[in-house]
Amino acid sequence: MNILTEGYNLTTEVNNFGLSYDDIGSGDTPIIFLHGYPFDKTMWEGQLQFLRSSYRVIALDIRGFGASRDETSSLSIDMFADDLIAFMNKLEIEKVILCGLSMGGFIALNAQARFPDRFEALILCDTQCIADTSEVKAKRYKTIDDITANGPAEFNEGFIKSVFHKDSLTQKPEIVEAVRSVVFANSQQIIINGLKALAERSETCSTLGSITLPTLIICGRQDVVTPLAQSEYMHEHIKWSLLSIIEDAGHVSNLEQPYAFNKILFDFLTSLKVAYTAMAEEGNRG
DSSP, X not given: OOOSOOEEEXXXXXTTEXXXXXXXXXXXXXXXXXXXXXXXXXXXXXXXXXXXXXXXXXXXXXXXXXXXXXXXXXXXXXXXXXXXXXXXXXXXXXXXXXXXXXXXXXXXXXXXXXXXXXXXXXXXXXXXXXXXXXXXXXXXHHHHHHHHHHOSHHHHHHHHHHHSOHHHHHHOHHHHHHHHXXXXXSOHHHHHHHHHHHHTOOOOGGGGGGOOSOEEEEEETTOSSSOHHXXXXXXXXXXXXXXXXXXTOOSOHHHHSHHHHHHHHHHHHHHHHHHHHHHXXXXXXX
């Protein structure tokens, strides 16, 4: 039972900070959406509105981002996963379908490995299971030094350009501007703390073989941040996985091609419902 009010921009105390979230719709198994770095829960608004008539959908502002303010903690993917489980416990949610994009996917894979009994299915969007190589990690820390010296503006602009397909940058200015607004709303400290969390994350590739949940993997064909090859690798190593590729999309496929993304999402969720119904009927006959 949800013990808190449903709606937008709600806040609940978990692990000594106020976690902001949206919680709308109704359904048997909630779907929790985890945003990427350095975005916030608003990136999932198109999916929440699309699914709310059939599902209970929840989008979180991950610690430090959006309205989940925390500039003092040393952020990590482990911490984010712990916050997720604490949030589920607070709202008395036993199991969820978990959807994460990019950093949200890192958190989803981490949480699944450590708390596998809390999830009914995984949706991994524009993400990967590898840790940073030594070269990539060194580059991140060089970026942190540059931000410390000169501020985050140059990094922010470069990052925004990297996440979009080239056509989106010119043909969908309203989406690009919305993302720019969210990225620039982050403090310099959160940009830095988030980069450190990404740099220090552990790999989860070694856990893929143990995943027995139905898993949907979505990737924009032109994603240069977490390239398609990474999604293909996860698909090859997660037994019950489905890989869907979205054309003319980069790293934020749900924003760039929302209709295609939502159809893939809905078809997967519908297949889960059909499977659950069949299993229940089989159980009743037994």
